[in-house]
Structure formats: C-alpha cells, structure tokens
Amino acid sequence: MDFTLVRILLCLCLFATSLICRAQESPYIVTYDHHLEEPGNLEIETFSTIGIPRSDQNTYIAPYMELEYGVTARWTAELYLEGQGTAGDSAVFTGWRLENRFRPLKREHRINPVLYLEYENINEASRIQKEITGAPDLTSPNAELQPTKDRELEAKLILSSSVHDWNIAGNFLTEKNLSRNEGFEFGYAFGFSRPLSSLASGQNCRFCRENFIVGAEFYGGLGSTVDGVGFGDAAHYVAPVVSWQVSENASIHFSPAVALNGLGSPVLIRFGYSYEVRGFGNKLAQLLGGRH
Amino acid sequence: MRVDTRAGCRLLVAACMIVGALHGQNTAYRQDPSWRAPQDAAARTNPLAHKPEAAAGGQKLFHRNCTECHGDDGSGLAKKHAADLLLPAVQVQTDGTLFWKITNGNVDRGMPSFSKLPELQRWQLVLYLRMLKQDVAPQTKDPRK
Helix, strand or coil: CHHHHHHHHHHHHHHHHCCCCCCCCCCCCCCCCCCCCCCCCEEEEEEEEEEECCCCCCCEEEEEEEEEEEEECCEEEEEEEEEEEECCCCEEEEEEEEEEEECCCCCCCCCEEEEEEEEEEEECCCCCCCCCCCCCCCCCCHHHHCCCEEEEEEEEEEEEEEECCEEEEEEEEEEEECCCCCCEEEEEEEEEEEECCCCCCCCCCCCCHHHEEEEEEEEEEEEECCCEECCCCCCEEEEEEEEEECCCCEEEEEEEEEECCCCCCCEEEEEEEEEEECCHHHHHHHHCCCCC | CHHHHHHHHHHHHHHHHHHHHHHCCCCCCCCCCCCCCCHHHHCCCCCCCCCHHHHHHHHHHHHHHCHHHHCCCCCCCCCCCCCCCCCHHHHCCCHHHHHHHHHHCEHHHCECCCCCCCHHHHHHHHHHHHHHHHHCCHHHCCCCC
C-alpha cells in the first residue's frame, strides 16, 4: 500500500514539472514564518513524511493534504487531511486539522509576530510530525493506535524576521490534549533560509537560481507539564530545506531531517508539492452570484 | 464516527470558502490617507535606478505577484478594485515610498506585505512601476480615473 502512495506522489512531482511557471514559497516544512497566504488565494499542497526505521521499527509514509486559504491579508485558514501507511502493517486515515494564523501587527517590524491556533481531530497513528512535542509510537501496530482518538488544541507564537534576503523564524508551541490528561506539551522550531539569487532575471526560466530557496530548520519537543519540561524525552531534528518554484503557481519542497537523539525515526525524508489557485475567492464569489 | 468527521470537514471547508468570499477583497478602491511611508524610508533611492535592464525582471515579478489585483496594465480598478498604479497620485510618490509600500503592504485594505521577496526584487518592482507609466499612451488612459 505504501508503495502505491509513493507512486502517486512521484506522479504528482512529475506533473508539477510539466507545468509552466509564483510568489516565493517558504521552504520550511515544520517552521512557520510571518508570511501569510495572499487574500483570496487558495493553495493546495500535498506533503509526505517517510520515516526510516530503527531496528525495532518499520518504514512508514505519512502523506497529508493541505488546503490553505488567504481569508484576509491578516488571516490565513488551513485544513489538513492526513493518513499513514506502514510497511508490513496497514494504511489508515489518521484525521484532520483546522489551523488559523493571525497577523496582529499592521506593518513589518524587525520581529514580526503571528498567532497560530489549531484544532486537531487525529488518532495515535498520526505520523506526519508537522510539530513535535514528544516522540510518536513507532512500534505498535496501526490496529492498536487508530482507535485512540486525540482531540487537541495547539497554539503557537511565530516570530519571524526578514533581514536583507534572509528569513529567520522561530516558533514556540504548546499543545493540550482534550481527550485525556497529558498536561500541556511544548515544542519548538527554528529556521533560516534565503533565495539563491536576489535579482530576478527577465526570462521565464525554470532552473534560474532565483527559483530556489535554501535553508535549514531545527525542531523538537520540550516535554510536558506532566512528564517534566526539558529536552530529554522528545525527538529533535535538524533538516536542510530546499524549495524549487517550478512554475508560476507551483513549487516542490524537499527536506531530509536527521534525528539528534535516539527518539523517533533516525531520518525523516520529507517532500511536497504545492499549487496556488490565484483569485479563488473572487472566482467562487462570481460562481455563487456574489459581487465581483 | 467516520460520517461525522467527513460532514465536519465539509462544513469547515464551506465555512472557510464563504467567509473568504465575503472578506477577501475590497469593494472599491479609495486611497488610504494613513498609509504613509516614514520620512527616512521615503527618502531611500533605488539602487537599480541606473540599471534599466533590471526592469525586465521587475516585469516578470509584477506579473507573478501583482496582476491578480492590479491587472496586467496596473490599472487595478477593472479587476479587484485595487489601486490604479498609473494614477499621478501613485506615480508622484518617491521610489522609497513605493518600496516601503510593497514591503509593508496595507493589510487592513487587502494589500499583502511582499517582504518575502528579496530587497533587490522589490526594487525591481519599483523600477517596473515607473515603466508602466511610460507604457500607457495618454489618449488610452484617463489619469483622473
């Protein structure tokens, strides 16, 4: 089953490269910066995380689809649908998430805060690892994990700066499981990135340096109020990131993450494809007979 | 339980779309008198002013990032009721002011910040905005519009 998923994702990547050539997308997979979706635009994204196993684990692939909509220039809403397939086990739907990001300040500052609030309706088989607060259970079978539901509220403080061509971003998160008492869990993510070229060339080119953004991110858990706050009981990763804008509306992202301790998967291979539908809100309003 | 989750997802997507359709755009463009660049920002000069060839890159960036609201010709009002970039009120602004406005946006009026673009690319956009004015023949464009 997981091989079928890999084939589908490879087909999507090939499809992306066949499109003709948009706004620079953040290359981060886990870290958020302060740039929100442009108002009225819809971004459709599909990402996957492949977990390379330790000796007592199996390889898994955890794909998710993300619909990101710019409600206003200060508010972006996202819906996630996620799944997971484990070699020698099964493929399961692991839930959905609804995420909102708000930009409280009107202007750009040295440090730009964004407030993030997310509701998750997932189960214990979830392995997309969009945020890390502890370490996922990678040894129990899906049949045992899937029935255990996790309804969680997650809040993040996103701080981000644009320094010349560089973006530097830091996220601090706290998560509360509403399904059972796990206390408040904490995590972090930091990243920096920059495009390979500061100037845009006059030609429409696919392999121009300006179409590539490179950087690195660091993310991991900081424990919980129940088990104690600290670095010890959670996975931590360091990951180079690269995004390639293959067309006007599409970009491809890739990031291999390496574990800094013995928890979780030793290596996570992450990749994704995003496609932006410009003026989606406007088109929808026209379709519904609303104002133009 | 699964049925409930699907129904919930559909409701949430529909809610996002409807709210977005209602709030995504301005209904009409009116200049915002409070949207003013600080003096030091307005006084900045375009480092690409003596490199007119960089405007070609600015044109590409304009079509990627700006035409959705301002239209291919920059007139704006025809599409999403955004600013008409050919208006004298826009063109008399200094390079530094235009750069500051591109960088900061005017989020309460629907103009996003474009600080995600590298600085030089924002200056390329300013360079191209100046060329927009030159591209428009006077008889085809009423500057008072």
